[in-house]
Amino acid sequence: MSPEPLPPPHAHFGASGWTRQNEQEVFAPLGDRTRARLLVSGGICRSVISGGAPDGELYRGRFAGLLPTIEVDGDVVHLRQDFGVSHWLRWLLSQSPHAAELKLSSRIPWEVELHGGVSRFQADLRSIELASLEMWGGVSLVSIALPPPKGRVRIRAWGGAHQVVLQRPPGAGFKVAISGGVCHLQLDENEFGSLGGPSAWQSPEYSTASDAWELEVHGGVNELIITDEEILPGAGRRYGGWYRTAW
Numbered sequence: 001m002s003p004e005p006l007p008p009p010h011a012h013f014g015a016s017g018w019t020r021q022n023e024q025e026v027f028a029p030l031g032d033r034t035r036a037r038l039l040v041s042g043g044i045c046r047s048v049i050s051g052g053a054p055d056g057e058l059y060r061g062r063f064a065g066l067l068p069t070i071e072v073d074g075d076v077v078h079l080r081q082d083f084g085v086s087h088w089l090r091w092l093l094s095q096s097p098h099a100a101e102l103k104l105s106s107r108i109p110w111e112v113e114l115h116g117g118v119s120r121f122q123a124d125l126r127s128i129e130l131a132s133l134e135m136w137g138g139v140s141l142v143s144i145a146l147p148p149p150k151g152r153v154r155i156r157a158w159g160g161a162h163q164v165v166l167q168r169p170p171g172a173g174f175k176v177a178i179s180g181g182v183c184h185l186q187l188d189e190n191e192f193g194s195l196g197g198p199s200a201w202q203s204p205e206y207s208t209a210s211d212a213w214e215l216e217v218h219g220g221v222n223e224l225i226i227t228d229e230e231i232l233p234g235a236g237r238r239y240g241g242w243y244r245t246a247w
Contacts, residue, residue, distance in 0.1 A: 026070055039113045044079060047101075055107075061079075111130075112133050118138070125146060132156075159219045168228050176226065187226050
């Protein structure tokens with residue numbers, strides 16, 4: 001299936017309050033898909049991902065400022081930022097604020113992958129079924145609220161991740177296996193300094209849970225926080241404060 005092109009830019013986003021010209025609203029039909037994968041890469045920053053796309057839609061996105069490229073190829077949705085000179089000039093001349101919001105269908109399970117260059121990324125995935133989550137080298141300032149797991153669900157973080165906060169649902173089992181270096185690790189109330197060798201930790205619920213999160217850390221992670229407390233904007237500043245101040 002060839003990639004689906006973006007529709008022409010819209011004049012405004014209505015209730016969002018963004019009214020400048022360099023803005024865009026996009027969507028794709030859900031069709032007969034039973035699952036999908038979201039691939040985010042190439043310099044995407046200041047992005048908010050959540051569930052709640054309108055019925056019959058695979059996703060609906062609203063973007064302002066330096067507009068990204070979003071393509072659909074089969075079951076894969078690819079969101080990336082192009083950095084050509086023309087893109088920068090259009091953004092600078094428009095004086096638009098830079099922001100991105102993408103809502104995913106809550107009717108199908110999703111795999112989510114974050115690749116190098118993703119920064120200031122916030123995802124509230126509590127209303128979708130998350131089949132897997134992978135974070136590859138070069139992601140930074142990432143804050144993700146996880147949904148209740150269905151089965152044993154894998155999360156993998158590869159070298160180069162910097163300042164990642166994961167919010168697990170209260171009572172959800174969680175296991176962390178570290179095979180490489182982590183500079184700072186916080187697991188609920190437990191804090192650890194630099195960890196350089198194989199180690200593991202699990203929540204009290206994990207051993208008897210049929211549904212649980214399993215995190216594999218493959219080295220090079222600068223700061224990782226896992227908590228069952230609220231981390232997204234509107235909560236206290238204990239978790240993710242560095243993230244909100246970076247916006």
